[in-house]
Amino acid sequence: MAFRLKLVPDETRFDFFRHQVLTFGFSVFLVVASVVLVLVQGLNFGIDFKGGTTIRTESTAALDVGAYRDALAPLNLGDVSITEVFDPTFAADQHVAMIRIQAQEGDEAITPEQMTAIEGALVGADAAVKIVSTESVGPKVSGELIWTAIWSVLAATVAILFYIWLRFEWQFSVGAVAALIHDIVVTVGIFSLFQIKFDLTIIAALLTILGYSINDTVVVFDRLRENLVKYKTMPLREVMNISVNETLSRTVMTSGTTLLALIALLVLGGDVIRGFVFAMTWGVVVGTYSSVFVAKNIVLFLGVDRNKEKKDPAAEFFTEKVSDADN
Structure with missing residues (x-):
């Protein structure tokens, strides 16, 4: 059994x-x-709703998200989200990360000085890392x-x-x-x-x-x-x-x-x-x-009307056709 x-x-x-x-x-x-x-x-809105900057990085070394996060922590950039990007078309030594940083106070995007500091911090965590692209999302969007x-x-x-x-x-x-x-x-x-x-x-x-x-x-x-x-x-x-x-x-x-x-x-x-x-x-x-x-x-x-009998539209249509034929 x-x-x-x-x-x-x-x-x-x-x-x-x-x-x-x-x-x-x-x-x-x-x-x-x-x-x-x-x-x-x-609500504690994330970068998607508050605006900010997205940085795409590439490295030939294995990505360590924790090391990236620790390197950026002293910069006091606020909400920082780091995710690793996977794609079957990537080469074996191509490791891509998306770093999203919230909009800084008074600025829609991070300043050139902050970008330089971010790049330096990332290089300190991974000598092979390089910034491929940056995109900014403003408060209006x-x-x-x-x-x-x-x-x-x-x-x-x-x-x-x-x-x-x-x-x-x-x-x-x-x-x-x-x-x-x-x-x-x-x-x-x-x-x-x-x-x-x-x-x-x-x-x-x-x-x-x-x-x-x-x-x-x-x-x-x-x-x-x-x-x-x-x-x-x-x-x-x-x-x-x-x-x-x-x-x-x-x-x-x-x-x-x-x-x-x-x-x-x-x-x-x-x-x-x-x-x-x-x-x-x-x-x-x-x-x-x-x-x-x-x-x-x-x-x-x-409450529910339990005495109400629902009619089948298909049956009604068939009945009407038969009645018309008889007439």
Whole structure:
């Protein structure tokens, strides 16, 4: 007999709505607290949103990111990000790095004197290094990036709103979008609370969280729709509980295996992707929570018209054609 790992029994009877006032109230508190944190404390924007200078370097010696960072630290340049660039077209002894330095106070780009100091510091860490190119991003472009990021998240949310509306009912759509807004706002609030660097990679993480969270919500909504037909006289709250319990094993396994990979990346992935992975890890946790305790509570509050029989457009079209033919 094959061994099967079960994190959750096949049949569970948890009452997920027993403390719905507390769970939903806690979610509302988190959203309000996150908004207040962002308004009062702000976000620790990275170079992508603050502007700065990007320096591309090449060296024949193996790249040591830590040595580069230590060499630049005494220059007090502010936020400095160093990443190694990999490309299959590079030669065996071609080691490329991208050094991003935040905009200096009073200047959009670093001054020639600072560039000379940077080059000298890098040569001190790696005698074979040379600066290949430099590019500067001003505050105006950075401001445009912020608005572009905001519109991208809003556009994804609106698209999901219409998708759920067409696939289910408008009550399901409102619940799903409320859960998504909850996930995004609370994630941004965590970044504001701990002042973790917020850059374009975090925007990518937020968009990924939207997709992950709605996937979990749709799975439960699908089961709920099936059970609404199966248990026509059962109260909506009980049908919801059954639906969540029936999909609980799938939810725990999916979230658990995803978290295993994310935690490994969070611990071993290094500084370059740590912000992105942290956002994803937090997003998986809060997204799973909101699928049950936010989306379902909204649907329960709004109610569902269970007496409404949906008509099949294809069947109606066929019936009309047959009727016309008879006439």
